[in-house]
Amino acid sequence: MSDVVNTILEMKDIKKVFPGVVALAGVNLKLDKGRVLGLLGENGAGKSTLMKILAGSYKPDGGDIFINGEKTDIKGVLDAKRLGISIIYQELSLCPNLTVAENIFAMNEPVRFGLIDDNEMNRKTKELFEELEIDICPTVMVKELSISSQQMVEIAKAVSVKPQIIIMDEPTSALSSKETETLFKIIRKFKDEGTSIIYISHRMEEIFAITDLVSVLRDGQYIGTVETGHTSVEELIKMMVGRDMDKVYPHKDFKYIRDEKLLELKAYTKKKYYHDINLFVRPGEILGLYGLMGSGRTEIVKGIFGILKKDSGEMYMHGKKVSINDPFDAIENNIAFVTEDRKNEGLVLTASVYENVSMANISKFLNRFRLINEKQEVATTEKHIKDLKIKTPGVYQTVNKLSGGNQQKVVLSKWFEIEPELLILDEPTRGIDVGAKYEIYKLMIELAQRGVGIIMISSELPEILNVSDRLLVINEQRIIAELDPKETSQEEIMTYITRRGETSGPSA
Amino acid sequence: MKQVGPQLKNFTNLKFVKSYGGVLAALIALMVLFSFLSPHFLQTNNILTVLAQVSIIAILAYGMTFVLMIGEIDLSVGAIVALCGIVLGVMLSSGQGAVVSIIIVLLVGALAGLFNGFISAKFRIPTFIVTVATMGIFRGVGYAITDARPIQIEDPIILFLGNAKLFDVIPVPVVIVVMLLIVAHVLLSKTKFGRQAKIVGGNKVAAEYVGINVRTLQMKIFMITGIAAAISSILLTARLYSAQPNAAGGYELDAIAAAVLGGTSLSGGYGTVIGTFIGALIMGVINNGMNLVGMPYFYQQIVKGLIIIVAVYIDVRNKERMLSK
């Protein structure tokens, strides 16, 4: 009896079919009041689709939804809102042309004499941010924020309406550990107030840190629900992938780092973006860059790739001085760059999978008449689809129809395809499931073994500690420490960052 | 009138300069230039004439700003002006009173706009194509109604609206254009409706996610554009003392140019009615100034093209500078 009272949401036998794909083949989900339910599944398992149905932006092809035990028909996003369901979508969905406050209060603006009261709106936003401990100016335009800040705005927007159910679809994929902490604080606060939360993530440690229960989907099927306290990473992975996976990180059996400098930066500087960057990467080496949000990691690698062109400093490849002024120069020098923002910087959403895979390297696919050999493109793409287990109905599918994680895999394929000497990866495993992560790490290691130098930015400390050979810590647009990942610990890194923050704070 | 207060103070503060600095600079530069080139340019009378001349395009451009705001376009507004003018002429000459006729004309404009909005939203056809098509349709209907003949207008109320001067100085169209400026500005930048338009223009997906019915909004926006065209047609008809089926040819491009000069983005999400008004003034000043200087027609076309490019460039550069501060 008490069970009925406590169950706030039940989804039964939900079905959804897309052209060529059965996204959901009869899925069940149960959510209790005041609890956090983790939702796990490989890329393309159907998590986001299920959540979009709950949020009213997709119509299910079958199944029932019960809210507080009552059968409910969610016809559109407004119905969902009315029922107290709030969602943070996997893909950022803010208006770049509006301010932070205007985005948060979109369709919900405070009104005076029939006109929007901007002052009131900004004031309320400021209050909300203070309550949530978010440090963003309410009147700044969203397009001027970094992705991580935009994600925080999304979070604030979702909770601002005091919903009874909050859906969070990979909210931390664009956040660093500090902001993740802020998010967890918010989650706990709302949970204590009786709000229920559905939490999707591919990061196991987060699942264990914040959820009470975990439901698992596989290939659009409901696999089961377990209590977080009574399960293990291994069990969850087995539920997700359907087989045992003994480890999350592959062994780097035989390291093969040549003692020469593939890339070297000397005093690389761009005003307002990065300062006095001295670093090198050796062939076969994986160099990790770690730092907090806004620390400038992305800017440094954009500098290397010629997007944020340096003002001063020198770059050497193989000891020879090179000058890289734009991405074209960078690619000419065999550098590849997987950007952190796949939607805006990585993919052509309206183009097909194979066109995305071949786009950085189209010259390779020309026949003797200098015409594109589509067969070869398709064959190559199919190889990548197999290697990275990209879930798609085919090479001709347009990329916007893929799940987030699979889109990320397409971006990776694009850059693996040019067979670079230096591979820069900015949050490469963002949104990627554990199984595929393993494949990607393996590919990185294989590339390294062939003599490729890799720079990897990651906000996941365990990942960066396990995968990189050498670690640079970035803070306030500078390199502040070089560490050996084998010797260091999460605690040591955090003290570097915070200590630096304390000492340099007043002087900056 | 009370609710207009809050944003009127913008006129005196930095935000105003920040928003309109580039286009204002272009306008002032042009005015200085022409006042040197022609002694007649800066006369009060001439300035008022320019304002009256500009009123027709300006009102069209207000409407256009709304469509551009949601990332769409309306190439049929010139044709709607012509059609509405014809309807006005037919109504008046069939003995209807001015007020009834005006109401009917506004209705026809709204319906024409609704047709555009409905067809494009319902059948998901790009508005560029829908309105290129309806441009032909509305004009065709206009021609067919009168068999391409103009209709003379003698109604004193209509003629008053287009030609009279308040206190013997200020042309009535100028009063109307300024009043509509305030209404349109408040509607676009201060109401929920305007905000929804901005959201749709910024990110259609996000708009749907927050529960905006994008299709309904699009229909409403096209109705506004249609109504603006209808108002414009009343002033134009009065100004010409007749309804002309071939009136307002190519005005759609002038209206778009005015809006873009004023900083409205063609891809949606950015734009202000005040900027659009300034943009329309720039166009009007160029035309008037070159006429006063007596520049030959061919060179007028060339110079006008160059000035538009330079003016938009000033605005683009100005915005970039503002952002980088």
Next chain:
Amino acid sequence: MKQVGPQLKNFTNLKFVKSYGGVLAALIALMVLFSFLSPHFLQTNNILTVLAQVSIIAILAYGMTFVLMIGEIDLSVGAIVALCGIVLGVMLSSGQGAVVSIIIVLLVGALAGLFNGFISAKFRIPTFIVTVATMGIFRGVGYAITDARPIQIEDPIILFLGNAKLFDVIPVPVVIVVMLLIVAHVLLSKTKFGRQAKIVGGNKVAAEYVGINVRTLQMKIFMITGIAAAISSILLTARLYSAQPNAAGGYELDAIAAAVLGGTSLSGGYGTVIGTFIGALIMGVINNGMNLVGMPYFYQQIVKGLIIIVAVYIDVRNKERMLSK
């Protein structure tokens, strides 16, 4: 010619139907309709006439497809046609040979396009505005050169290109338009250049990050459009036996409509030259059919608008259905 092989087989397979099914269906429906309405419609002679009539717009529309592909627009192509025609007339009447004149005309077209591309890419001004402005500029220059007077053309080579018939049957413009169809189709869908255009149209930032110089590409694309306009102008001038400074008014809209009818997206990233050709044929068939039926002009405008809407709708719906299979 050899390299054309691979995609020619498309003509026989399902992909062809899939890509062009909607617009082909619309074309065939129209042809069936008109062959019922007029006994003259399906005569070989008339079909060839339609093809020849369509050639000028079709070639313009090929160029337009490239610009639309990268998400830009060119409203100045009609003016470039007029300007190039005038240049051709001036060259010929100053005693230059046809070949030299043609080369110069192609150069002028390319330069005009380059001007559009350069100004918009370099100063980051929306191409809509740049080309609205250059529309005036190019036309103004054309008028100024001849003081708005036409120039008669008597050169046999030029007249041959526009008016002669191969084997006494196939009009030369038809041969040219089909040859250019193949060239443009291969360029757009089979070369690196074409693929880059598609990528730029889909996502400019992503394009830059894979090393595409978006600005240079944009300039090249506008040059292609300019050259297409120049070729068009040669055929038109021959057809008119004279260079007309006011020629090709409004052709930009027809070219855009043809491209969009053929499935090219106005926001970039999608489009095929073959589709565009079919789109141009639809426009030509509508005009010809209504003339044969003897429909009054006003109704022609109305019907044409309606047919464009229906044709695009068929295409939109067809694409959705294809995707949902």
Next chain:
Amino acid sequence: GCGGAPKEEGKDNPEEKTIKIGASILTQSHPFYVSIKNALEEEAKNQNVQIDIAVADQDLNRQISAIEDFINKGVDAIIITPVDSDGVKGAIMKAKEANIPVVTVDIKANGVEVDSHIATDNFSGGMIAAEAMAQYLEGKGEVGLITYPEVQSVRDRIDGFKKTAATHEGLNIVTELPGRTREEAKTASEDMLTSKPGLVGIFGFGDDMAIAATAAIAERGSKAIVVGFDGLEEARKSVDQDNAFKAVVVQYPDKMGSVGVINAVKLAKGEAVEKVVPVTPGLYITGKGFIDVTVENDKVNLTLE
């Protein structure tokens, strides 16, 4: 070869079938051409023949396409008001190849012979307008022109006006502004009156322009007079009233249209017609209506009193 096919068909049984005429007119958006069009239709009804009217919208290419379509359709005669004298040549040649007789109305065709031409002389008309203007102004003062240089007939009118104006020493053309529609013409008139406060006369190349100028003058309280061209009903009414519009050169679109059809029908039946039918423009002035006017040896003879 194949080009001959339609002609046989067209000529099959001329006696049995009703005669079909194709007419391509320059534009539909000027009242003058609307009048021609209506006259064509009316006369066709009188003659009991079928007529298809295609509107070229001032696009020569469209006009040529329409003529091609008439040929393919096998009409028995074609009437054209050419968009351009030189440019229409190709289409007329095609019609001749197909043995279809061609009649031109209002504007002549260069470089090719047509079967009949119903001529209005726009150049002489311009001269008449200038002479009338000069006499009203007693041969002196500043005059402005509203023009539309893209159109041949307008260029001819303006050239004729300038020629006669030059013979009056005191008469100076001080400004020329474009005004292609009534709206543009009104703006142009306003700006003329602003920039040339001494203006005493405005010539508008068409009725719309003259009427617009008249309105602008009235609103400004200027003393300038207006002379117009075309002289359809609305313009003649305006001339009758007490305003700035003093005189209008009158063309006879009704007559031109009906003669066009009459000649086309005759040609279709194989009868002979006059090669050139001249229609001299008239002059309509305030207070008197039509007055006599002739043009001889580049000199205009008219008296206002």
